[in-house]
Amino acid sequence: MIEILVTIIGLVIGSFLNVCIYRIPRKESIVFPSSHCPACGRQLTFFDLIPIVSYIFLLGRCRSCQAKISARYPLVELLTGIVFLFLYLKYGYSITFMFITIMMAVMIVVFFIDLDHLIIPDKLVIFASIIAGLMVVYNFFTPLAVYGDSSWWNPLLGALIGSGSLLLVALLGSVLFKTDEAMGGGDIKLMFPVGLVLGWRLTLLTLFLAIMIAGLYGLILLALKKTSRKSSIPFGPFIVLAFLIASIWGYQIIYWYLGVY
Structure with missing residues (x-):
């Protein structure tokens, strides 16, 4: 269903928005370097970046240094997915x-x-x-x-x-x-x-x-x-x-x- 696709796209974009939220106030590039743990600097892999799912399976901690990951990250992803879905239901494609x-x-x-x-x-x-x-x-x-x-x-x-x-x-x-x-x-x-x-x-x-x-x-x-x-x-x-x-x-x-x- 198109609604599911729109929600998934929203989740993925929400992951990118997390990068923007963290880096823009610090005057850092939102493109380079690639996503990494702010505590230990380890570059995150694809399996670390799956919206919401990665946070759940990693129990909210960095795979490398076990630093706690803020619950805001999956929250922003989920919020973006839901908002995109509501906007689609309102305006269609x-x-x-x-x-x-x-x-x-x-x-x-x-x-x-x-x-x-x-x-x-x-x-x-x-x-x-x-x-x-x-x-x-x-x-x-x-x-x-x-x-x-x-x-x-x-x-x-x-x-x-x-x-x-x-x-x-x-x-x-x-x-x-x-x-x-x-x-x-x-x-x-x-x-x-x-x-x-x-x-x-x-x-x-x-x-x-x-x-x-x-x-x-x-x-x-x-x-x-x-x-x-x-x-x-x-x-x-x-x-x-x-x-x-x-x-x-x-x-x-x-x-x-x-x-x-």
Whole structure:
């Protein structure tokens, strides 16, 4: 079945995303050298790199030095496989599926890098913007259903709303609260390709969902006394979660809201 193939491809790509998540913040090449144990440096073989399966059979440890392997590796692989499957079930084998799947792969890398290092590398935003730009060009000649209409300016307005809204938050934070931490520059830049890919309708939904999820997460941390009001929480992961939700269930949510209200 094609669904199984898509999931397997997602698992394999998830393995590569692990490399990106580890190396990009360290400014290392994602191509050379080949995958190796970060503890002992031993080059990994094919049997060490089978998504999820290798982790299980190796009991979560390096075959050579027995160093513990983070459970995040199979988690990212599994997550990517599941996300690819859901996107396929939503869009089928289409050009929209190809564009959004590539974009989502980048977003998964953004999620974990921002979570770990509180940064969104420019090279990821640039790559995402290139993919989004190609999608906009394609839409100009052949309108894509993801935008909700055939207007050529729809994705451009989405990018303006996405980045512009967060830029406004940053400016207001700087003026009213005398802080540069109201919104990170990486988040502002990330919303540019997000807006291009989703169009203005789903971009508005993405912003709303990201703010709501981030607010709920912050309240939970405060209630558990795991953070303080002055602590910084990366916003990028919430943009990624909101992007995923909007990509798959966006219009269902919008129609539900309009139907209720």
